[in-house]
Amino acid sequence: MVSTRTVIQARFGDYDLFGHVNNVSQQQYLDIGRIDFINTHVCPTMFRQSLRVILVSVNMDFVDQLSMGCPVECVTELEGVGTKSIRLRQTLIKRVDDREVVCTRSTSVIVAWDTEQQRAVEVPDEWRTRLSL
Numbered sequence: 001m002v003s004t005r006t007v008i009q010a011r012f013g014d015y016d017l018f019g020h021v022n023n024v025s026q027q028q029y030l031d032i033g034r035i036d037f038i039n040t041h042v043c044p045t046m047f048r049q050s051l052r053v054i055l056v057s058v059n060m061d062f063v064d065q066l067s068m069g070c071p072v073e074c075v076t077e078l079e080g081v082g083t084k085s086i087r088l089r090q091t092l093i094k095r096v097d098d099r100e101v102v103c104t105r106s107t108s109v110i111v112a113w114d115t116e117q118q119r120a121v122e123v124p125d126e127w128r129t130r131l132s133l
Helices: 023-042 125-131
Strands: 003-008 051-062 072-081 085-096 099-114
Touching: 003 023, 023 051, 023 072, 023 085, 023 099, 023 125, 072 125
Parallel strands: none
Antiparallel strands: 003 072, 051 099, 072 085, 085 099
């Protein structure tokens, strides 16, 4: 399975008054994991060229609390590749003692996007090849 596991560095501003990671920060953690996945498995030079991806859909389910001081990782897995889209499954995981606990589940869709033409395009064969490894 094509996947990445990204260690997240929490910032002071990520926490609410109760010491929980707020929902907006959790979306940013997923963004960090998604960028790591793209750089690792799709195209390492994507953000320096005109053919990129854009996020067109995201769904999040909050399963457990992310609290201050808990180490957090984002696991990003390939769910599938369509004509113009790539579907990803992500989880935010905290470590409690020697266990991993899923705190947030997310699915997202990114689309191959030509920034010069400002339109969605087919996922290039090179990306498909990299994602099939």
